[in-house]
Amino acid sequence: MTVAHALTPAEDVALTAMQEAHDHKQWDAVLRVGDAWVEAQGELPAIAATLYAEGLMVAGRVEEAVTWAGRATSAIPKELAVAKIAALTTYGRALARAGDFTRARMALAKSACIHTDNPEAQEKQGHILCAISDKWRKGWLLQESRLQDPSKAIPANCRVWDGKTEEPVTVLHEQGIGDAILFARWMPVLAARTHHPVTWYGPAILRTWMAQIPNVIVGDTAALDATPAHGATVRLMSLPHYLHCNSKYDVPNPVAPNPLNDVREARARGRTFTVGVCWKGSAQGWHDFERSYTAKQFAPIWAPLTGVTFINLCHDADVPASAPFGKHTFADVYETGLAIAKCDMVITVDTSIVHLAGSLGVPTLCLAPTVADWRFAWPHGGTSPFYASVTVLRRRNVRDDTLPRVAREMLERALPTLRRHQ
8 A cells, every 4th residue: 555654865866866767768767766666665655656656557567557657646635736736647547558448537537627727737637628528628728837937938038919909920849740740720810810920940850841831931940049139939839729620620730831732632543552660759758658660560561562652751760671662851841741742651659750640631541559549539549639540559458560451451441542543
């Protein structure tokens, strides 16, 4: 059982070490402290049990993670809102990884109902509401709490747009490449609302892509930083809140550069069926241990198949000598999009590739992890509210091998084309 008594000095030192290791995602260190603590005492303080459960999930010790997260959830009173939300969220993720999606949803729903003024906890609640419910309006609003973090706030030399005035608006990039591609669809909507082109500021890898979006101007980040007093400004991921995306029915169509849309429309209908594959995301992703595969694991997907050509969409990843393609490094997102536009189909894990393919309307199979995610239907998958061309094949549990299902689906989709050319 988790303990409720005051910590001894030694326990306090251990908890501090575990928290620091957790904050730096040093999961081996989290487990070393937790394992030693459990072996010595057979129990953990509730806060430590939550941290320990997260480390156990990364290590693949899912059943233990469920046990310890459940104990933390029971031991922490509702009055300790931040700790209670963290425990319930961890418990929900552990249950999902174990394949118990019903109890996972219940735990996540409870975590989203706890009142708190803590910005980080509110942001977490917002993500959960958009993932497991239709309360998108409240979910996007809660996610605005992230802007209280100085690293995410609107810069001091910029004026926060009020969401109403018709004036030129600056949009600032945030988070990952995939989310930038997903949220870009709201910039033409913003331009129509304000009757002015939108100026977007973000990383160089996205500039060519963004410059081709209608009514979007790519700004010079250095100039933005040097301007003493800038105009109305908003973060990219705030646009669904400001533009009242209250349900999946309010989601605008995805946008992509017109030249790539033209390539997509004019692609050759040859004797081969072209499939783009991506088996790994960024190692920095917090759930990468669950979403990514090794090239060896993914190899059955590109097994020789008469009439099918496979291309590598996995940026800078090593490939085995037996693969039907070599290592591929893309200059930027636009170049990756050009390769995708020539594909008949894409098979990818949950990374920016699915957003590029979905934006271009390429039929796509996305291998999604068990984690609750507002980007794709959860828990059972099947669809995405943001991309009509994407089919989600979600893992049934953390040990589920989704690849045979993907291979069967790929063959079923390729067969009509292959038969036409026989």
